[in-house]
Amino acid sequence: xxxVAELERICGREHVLTDRDRLRTYESDGLLHLxxxxxxxxxxxxxxxxxxxxxxxxxxxxPWVARGAGTGLSGGALPVADGVLLVLSRLRRILSxxxxxxxxxxxxxxxxxAVSRAVxxxxxxxxxxxxxxxxxxxxxxxxxxxxxxxFKYGFTTNYVTGLEVVLPDGEVVELGGxxxxxxxxxxxxxxxxxxxxxxxxTRITLRVVPVPETIRTLVAYFETMEDAGRTVSDVVASGFVxxxxxxxxxxxxxxxxxxTAAGNPLDVGAALIVELDGPTAECEARLENVLGVCERNxxxxxxxxxxxxxxxxxxxxxxxxxxxxxxxxxxxxxxxSVIPRTRLAEVLARIDExxxxxxxxxxxxxxxxxxxxxxxxxxxxxxPGQAERAEELAGEIVLACVAAGGSITGxxxxxxDKKRFMPAMFSEDDLAAFQKLRCAFDPAQRANPGKVxxxxxxxxxxxxxxxxxxxxxxxxxxxx
Amino acid sequence: xxxxxxxxxSAREAAELLASGARVRPRGGGTKWGWADAPVPDVVLSxxxxxxxxxxxxxxxxxxxxAGTPLAEVEAACAEHGLMLALxxxxxxxxxxxxxxxxxxxxxxxxxxxxxxxxxxxxxALPDGTVARSGGKVIKNVxxxxxxxxxxxxxxxxxxxxxxxxRLHPRPGTTATTVGAGDTAALARxxxxxxxxxxxxxxxxxxxxxxxxxxxxxxxxxxxxxRAERAAGLMRDAGLEAAAQEDxxxxxxxxxxxxxxxxxxxxxVAGLPAGLERVLASAEHHGAALVGRAGIGTSWLxxxxxxxxxxxxxxxxxxxVVTDGPPGLDRLGTRDPALVALERRVRERFDPAGALA
Numbered sequence: 073x074x075x076v077a078e079l080e081r082i083c084g085r086e087h088v089l090t091d092r093d094r095l096r097t098y099e100s101d102g103l104l105h106l107x108x109x110x111x112x113x114x115x116x117x118x119x120x121x122x123x124x125x126x127x128x129x130x131x132x133x134x135p136w137v138a139r140g141a142g143t144g145l146s147g148g149a150l151p152v153a154d155g156v157l158l159v160l161s162r163l164r165r166i167l168s169x170x171x172x173x174x175x176x177x178x179x180x181x182x183x184x185x186a187v188s189r190a191v192x193x194x195x196x197x198x199x200x201x202x203x204x205x206x207x208x209x210x211x212x213x214x215x216x217x218x219x220x221x222x223f224k225y226g227f228t229t230n231y232v233t234g235l236e237v238v239l240p241d242g243e244v245v246e247l248g249g250x251x252x253x254x255x256x257x258x259x260x261x262x263x264x265x266x267x268x269x270x271x272x273x274t275r276i277t278l279r280v281v282p283v284p285e286t287i288r289t290l291v292a293y294f295e296t297m298e299d300a301g302r303t304v305s306d307v308v309a310s311g312f313v314x315x316x317x318x319x320x321x322x323x324x325x326x327x328x329x330x331x332t333a334a335g336n337p338l339d340v341g342a343a344l345i346v347e348l349d350g351p352t353a354e355c356e357a358r359l360e361n362v363l364g365v366c367e368r369n370x371x372x373x374x375x376x377x378x379x380x381x382x383x384x385x386x387x388x389x390x391x392x393x394x395x396x397x398x399x400x401x402x403x404x405x406x407x408x409s410v411i412p413r414t415r416l417a418e419v420l421a422r423i424d425e426x427x428x429x430x431x432x433x434x435x436x437x438x439x440x441x442x443x444x445x446x447x448x449x450x451x452x453x454x455x456p457g458q459a460e461r462a463e464e465l466a467g468e469i470v471l472a473c474v475a476a477g478g479s480i481t482g483x484x485x486x487x488x489d490k491k492r493f494m495p496a497m498f499s500e501d502d503l504a505a506f507q508k509l510r511c512a513f514d515p516a517q518r519a520n521p522g523k524v525x526x527x528x529x530x531x532x533x534x535x536x537x538x539x540x541x542x543x544x545x546x547x548x549x550x551x552x
Numbered sequence: 553x554x555x556x557x558x559x560x561x562s563a564r565e566a567a568e569l570l571a572s573g574a575r576v577r578p579r580g581g582g583t584k585w586g587w588a589d590a591p592v593p594d595v596v597l598s599x600x601x602x603x604x605x606x607x608x609x610x611x612x613x614x615x616x617x618x619a620g621t622p623l624a625e626v627e628a629a630c631a632e633h634g635l636m637l638a639l640x641x642x643x644x645x646x647x648x649x650x651x652x653x654x655x656x657x658x659x660x661x662x663x664x665x666x667x668x669x670x671x672x673x674x675x676x677a678l679p680d681g682t683v684a685r686s687g688g689k690v691i692k693n694v695x696x697x698x699x700x701x702x703x704x705x706x707x708x709x710x711x712x713x714x715x716x717x718x719r720l721h722p723r724p725g726t727t728a729t730t731v732g733a734g735d736t737a738a739l740a741r742x743x744x745x746x747x748x749x750x751x752x753x754x755x756x757x758x759x760x761x762x763x764x765x766x767x768x769x770x771x772x773x774x775x776x777x778x779r780a781e782r783a784a785g786l787m788r789d790a791g792l793e794a795a796a797q798e799d800x801x802x803x804x805x806x807x808x809x810x811x812x813x814x815x816x817x818x819x820x821v822a823g824l825p826a827g828l829e830r831v832l833a834s835a836e837h838h839g840a841a842l843v844g845r846a847g848i849g850t851s852w853l854x855x856x857x858x859x860x861x862x863x864x865x866x867x868x869x870x871x872x873v874v875t876d877g878p879p880g881l882d883r884l885g886t887r888d889p890a891l892v893a894l895e896r897r898v899r900e901r902f903d904p905a906g907a908l909a
Binding site for chain 2: 170171172173174175194215216218222223226227229230239243244245246247249250251252253254255256257258259261262264265266282283284285305308309311312313350351353354357358410411412413414439442443444477478479480481482483484485486490494497498499501502503504505506508509510511512513524534
């Protein structure tokens with residue numbers, strides 16, 4: 073039986089797509105300039121169907137790629153030509169909510185924001201990527217997604233306690249569980265952020281936390297990016313960690329303002345969003361402190377959101393910044409490199425130099441607390457050669473960040489987009505160590521092949537005899 | 553039979569040792585040497601030559617530390633900058649590498665997470681003779697697989713941690729702790745109320761021994777005292793007798809110390825916050841002394857080794873691990889065979905010849 077017929081038998085004909093036009097939807101993820109048509113897209117409706125699909129791919133020696141909402145920005149869900157695209161959008165049930173223990177168990181296709189909604193108003197799920205209305209928890213697990221609040225709250229990996237995973241050979245294994253501090257290897261930690269290359273999660277247990285008593289949000293405007301950056305350093309040095317610290321530069325402010333009319337001035341060099349959350353007494357005291365720091369660093373004005381609506385407007389402008397770039401530039405290319413925060417001024421100056429040298433505009437919107445930059449390189453794809461120049465400039469920016477001691481990606485993942493930069497950050501031996509993990513889970517390398525690693529590499533057999541621990545041999549203990 | 557001790561001075565030398573064909577067991581401060589019933593190795597790899605604070609980037613809230621560095625030394629250096637490495641396991645001489653390899657933690661785990669959550673990068677010596685670095689030196693990074701998490705808690709079975717990059721946090725200037733006393737039901741009720749309250753506690757612990765117990769809640773920051781008073785109110789509402797105090801270092805050191813009993817037996821129970829009353833009842837029934845992270849669900853029971861199996865059975869499905877304990881005890885209990893097989897495949901890839909078995 074052909075693989076397509078087998079997939080139809082597993083999931084039903086209506087959930088197996090081979091028609092060219094219908095497959096078009098799935099050719100790209102959020103990294104729109106890369107496209108690939110899979111041989112078939114399959115939309116299983118249950119975890120058991122996912123298991124059978126993966127087992128069928130294994131039997132047919134066919135590569136497969138899992139996809140959630142397709143909002144990823146690194147091409148992590150780019151299909152493999154002639155492969156299977158495993159679309160998880162029908163697995164969107166929240167399976168259990170356990171507020172006393174702060175746990176939610178759900179299927180991978182559940183939207184990020186749906187988790188917070190399921191535990192509102194007392195609790196929330198902290199990772200909050202800008203795409204949180206649609207991006208899925210399964211995708212968050214694959215990419216170890218962050219968001220604006222992770223300087224204080226951490227990333228997806230800090231909130232996943234258990235996973236049911238279908239391994240690439242079709243076997244199902246439970247990693248972790250509801251409890252923390254379990255014995256054995258931290259395979260949950262290894263799986264989160266593995267970009268779909270170790271298997272596919274079919275059930276996810278998340279930790280949710282109580283909502284803060286108070287949230288105070290302010291925007292401060294500065295003449296220069298340096299003033300805004302110094303304010304961030306002074307706020308952090310004052311001995312507490314705000315819920316969020318975000319900077320928008322002049323260009324991104326203009327784009328966001330055109331899209332949202334949030335009322336931000338357009339003649340400033342930078343806007344800094346500071347959000348304080350936590351116990352009311354602590355927040356109010358810290359707010360005074362932050363206002364003082366802003367003033368000492370020459371803030372031209374500060375707006376403190378007084379209502380939930382005002383706070384929402386601040387965030388709408390920030391989260392719309394990417395999409396809004398479309399208003400001032402036909403196309404843009406976004407990176408998400410990270411730098412040690414203390415190198416901010418130096419790296420931003422370098423980005424300005426590079427932008428000038430390439431004759432392209434670069435807007436900066438970034439998570440200032442953790443040094444996660446989001447330089448958006450604006451270009452016009454209709455001008456011959458400009459898309460290539462934009463990509464080259466973006467690459468130079470990534471390398472400048474690595475040279476400053478940073479990382480090629482803070483939250484978007486390596487995917488296809490950044491795998492060429494992996495050697496700038498990791499040696500051959502480092503990459504070989506990554507490959508050991510990959511091979512333990514997926515020796516045939518059928519799960520999302522061609523992602524993360526800069527060049528294809530083989531797994532091979534496990535060399536040499538593995539010496540068994542005497543207690544293991546006796547069945548008394550497992551190796552630990 | 554005793555092992556030869558080698559003290560490599562670099563990750564490269566450590567890797568050469570692992571690739572030499574000898575059976576090797578790494579050792580930091582040696583404080584948790586008894587946590588595994590490992591056979592006597594040919595070589596003990598002391599991490600004493602891999603010690604020192606290599607970088608302390610106060611403005612970036614990161615530090616790069618040699619695995620053999622005692623935690624106390626790191627804390628002292630951080631304190632000079634008003635910072636801390638938010639790890640407070642019982643650490644009399646324990647090294648950062650050892651704490652990470654054993655995934656040990658203390659009461660600060662309530663707010664700041666476990667070693668895995670504070671680990672940004674590792675440099676490891678591997679049995680194939682290579683030195684591999686993963687993670688990074690920034691507090692946000694998703695490039696490559698998260699090998700720091702894989703190595704945290706691997707008890708040295710995949711390779712030897714030579715260097716770690718850790719995230720630092722500001723030290724809360726002021727702290728205050730509320731202590732509430734009562735019976736198991738009231739303690740459990742108060743623990744859930746405090747875990748759900750928006751007080752942003754630094755630590756939330758429970759202690760029980762000989763029919764008596766207390767709940768301890770620590771607040772930090774400029775409003776610490778006021779929040780400790782609020783915690784006292786919640787404890788009273790739940791039926792505890794509660795009072796707040798500002799001088800609390802001694803209290804918390806005792807909580808950490810309660811996780812250890814090198815001459816006796818300690819069972820670490822990976823439970824859940826709402827399971828606390830059940831764990832307390834089991835401890836009481838078997839005459840065990842307990843300390844636990846009330847908001848996390850993890851507890852340590854100091855008990856008679858003969859009671860381990862019964863406690864495990866009572867507390868199922870919570871995984872229970874013997875840390876301190878005499879040789880021959882079932883340390884891990886029954887585990888899912890599919891998971892054990894996958895763990896074995898991971899170990900085979902990193903250590904095919906069993907140098908670190």
